[in-house]
Amino acid sequence: MKCGFVSIVGRPNVGKSTLLNSILGIHLAITSNKVGTTRNIINGIYNDDDSQIVFVDTPGVAKPIHKMNNVLNKKAYNSTDNVDLILFLTDVSTGIGKGDKFLIEKIKKENEEVPIFLLLNKIDKIKKEELLKVIDDIKDQYDFKEIIPISALKEDNIKELIKTIKEYLPEQDKIYDEEELTNVSTKFIVSELVREKVLELTDKEIPHAITCYTEEYEELEDIVNIGVVIVVDRDNIKKIIIGKNGSMLKEIGTKARLDIEKFLGKKVYLKTHVKTIKDWRDREKYLIELGISNEAE
Numbered sequence: 001m002k003c004g005f006v007s008i009v010g011r012p013n014v015g016k017s018t019l020l021n022s023i024l025g026i027h028l029a030i031t032s033n034k035v036g037t038t039r040n041i042i043n044g045i046y047n048d049d050d051s052q053i054v055f056v057d058t059p060g061v062a063k064p065i066h067k068m069n070n071v072l073n074k075k076a077y078n079s080t081d082n083v084d085l086i087l088f089l090t091d092v093s094t095g096i097g098k099g100d101k102f103l104i105e106k107i108k109k110e111n112e113e114v115p116i117f118l119l120l121n122k123i124d125k126i127k128k129e130e131l132l133k134v135i136d137d138i139k140d141q142y143d144f145k146e147i148i149p150i151s152a153l154k155e156d157n158i159k160e161l162i163k164t165i166k167e168y169l170p171e172q173d174k175i176y177d178e179e180e181l182t183n184v185s186t187k188f189i190v191s192e193l194v195r196e197k198v199l200e201l202t203d204k205e206i207p208h209a210i211t212c213y214t215e216e217y218e219e220l221e222d223i224v225n226i227g228v229v230i231v232v233d234r235d236n237i238k239k240i241i242i243g244k245n246g247s248m249l250k251e252i253g254t255k256a257r258l259d260i261e262k263f264l265g266k267k268v269y270l271k272t273h274v275k276t277i278k279d280w281r282d283r284e285k286y287l288i289e290l291g292i293s294n295e296a297e
Contacts, residue, residue: 001052003054003170003174004169005085006053006086007058008055008058009103009107010088010090010100011100015122016057020042020055022152026181027193027262029042030192042057045176047178052174052176084170085114088103089119115145122153124153148160148164188214191214192212193259194272195211197251198210198212198230198241201248201255213228214226224267224269227271227272230252231274231275233277235276253270
């Protein structure tokens with residue numbers, strides 16, 4: 001039985017969470033085009049007849065402009081400790097830039113004994129000859145164990161990726177029970193699915209300094225009753241999320257409920273409401289949820 005830990009790292013918005021979701025075949029990690037969407041280390045557990053692979057999804061490494069970025073970068077770097085393999089993901093359609101190269105050098109320096117794959121994501125967005133040129137250029141600069149072109153969104157080459165990963169993993173017993181899917185709670189996943197819809201529907205109007213928290217979760221025989229609070233730091237942001245006559249909040253709730261029902265495989269009654277920090281439990285809890293408090297560090 002081939003088993004081990006595989007860390008997925010890269011710059012923001014290169015498709016790390018999309019890749020994890022494609023591998024697992026479920027919507028586990030939320031996605032958006034905003035830097036800082038992924039804030040927590042999420043393990044996704046893949047099982048088949050001859051392997052168990054624990055994929056570690058990480059925050060994208062961004063310029064440390066804000067305190068949150070510093071904390072997220074630290075989490076991403078730490079995620080490569082004690083793993084069997086590292087997948088470095090890059091968006092091949094935008095090219096491999098200075099930020100990618102800096103991160104590659106840092107990861108290779110700090111993980112000299114760990115095999116590193118380069119995954120060229122979003123191959124559906126470029127021509128084949130362009131892809132071949134990128135591969136030729138990069139293989140002369142860095143000694144990756146494997147260079148694998150993929151499209152996480154289209155699920156292109158994902159089966160080949162899994163097959164190749166297995167070749168580098170040790171023979172050992174399974175780490176988790178087969179029924180286990182992730183290291184995070186169902187409540188956490190539910191709150192994240194709501195946060196995803198907030199980021200998706202409000203686009204650039206809402207900064208990433210927003211969090212969601214599941215305060216009610218009651219599973220009955222034929223329905224799950226869920227209450228999620230959306231926490232923001234300013235009243236004007238609260239007004240945007242609520243929308244005119246509550247229209248935006250209603251749309252957020254409707255779309256989030258559909259994804260939650262798919263995840264749980266059960267009918268869901270979802271209540272959402274918005275609060276500012278001063279209305280909520282306390283500021284420290286908010287900062288911990290964001291990952292930028294002293295306790296979180």
